[in-house]
Amino acid sequence: SQQGEEDPxxxxxxxxxxxxxxxxxxTSINNLQWYRQNSGRGLVHLILIRSNERExxxxxxxxxxxxxxxxxxxxxxxxxxxxxxxxxxxxIYNQGGKLIFGQxxxxxxxx
Amino acid sequence: xxEVTQTPSHQVTQMGQEVILRCVPISNxxxxxxxxxxxxxxxxxLVSFYNNEISEKSEIFDDQxxxxxxxxxNFTLKIRSTKLEDxxxxxxxxSLQTAYNEQFFGPGTRLTVL
Numbered sequence: 001s002q003q004g005e006e007d008p009x010x011x012x013x014x015x016x017x018x019x020x021x022x023x024x025x026x027t028s029i030n031n032l033q034w035y036r037q038n039s040g041r042g043l044v045h046l047i048l049i050r051s052n053e054r055e056x057x058x059x060x061x062x063x064x065x066x067x068x069x070x071x072x073x074x075x076x077x078x079x080x081x082x083x084x085x086x087x088x089x090x091x092i093y094n095q096g097g098k099l100i101f102g103q104x105x106x107x108x109x110x111x
Numbered sequence: 112x113x114e115v116t117q118t119p120s121h122q123v124t125q126m127g128q129e130v131i132l133r134c135v136p137i138s139n140x141x142x143x144x145x146x147x148x149x150x151x152x153x154x155x156x157l158v159s160f161y162n163n164e165i166s167e168k169s170e171i172f173d174d175q176x177x178x179x180x181x182x183x184x185n186f187t188l189k190i191r192s193t194k195l196e197d198x199x200x201x202x203x204x205x206s207l208q209t210a211y212n213e214q215f216f217g218p219g220t221r222l223t224v225l
Binding site: 099 | 166
């Protein structure tokens with residue numbers, strides 16, 4: 001399968017804690033993108049990390065990519081109740097620009 | 112901040128009817144996409160469009176589906192004869208200069224086929 005496998009499927013934490021979500025894949029990619037989806041809503045782009053990059057930051061988000069292990073992680077620091085959402089990794093392979101989405105991690109941040 | 116817009120937000124139709132879902136991508140973007148998400152499932156790629164033609168399509172995108180960029184700003188997805196299993200959220204997305212950039216998604220159209 002070309003899609004990313006995300007882990008965990010669900011994560012429940014307290015406000016202020018950090019949340020880490022992982023994505024693993026099987027074949028070489030061009031880039032990997034992380035998206036957030038609030039219940040029943042659209043997809044919000046968070047970060048894109050290219051295959052020649054190892055780490056990227058955006059505000060409270062940190063994404064790492066280990067191409068030798070074919071895995072990526074998304075870290076949300078100092079989580080807030082508003083971070084409650086589903087988080088998806090989406091892969092782009094070198095054969096074209098379509099995004100291949102994983103099943104997602106459902107994050108619940110309790111106040 | 113520029114954003115992708117989609118209309119309608121919700122469309123209800125009878126099985127066998129034709130529907131057209133509309134999208135206005137971000138104005139200087141060159142690549143356009145349709146994805147769908149059946150309730151409770153992952154987001155699936157349908158089709159990509161560049162330079163006024165389809166660049167890639169999935170197995171889902173069969174002969175009942177078509178896309179068009181009729182006027183240089185709108186990007187439409189037509190489903191000719193809807194089936195119950197077409198009920199899903201349909202997302203339009205666009206990206207800037209290459210197929211390997213960030214894709215920005217619209218809010219989606221929820222299609223319900225009765």
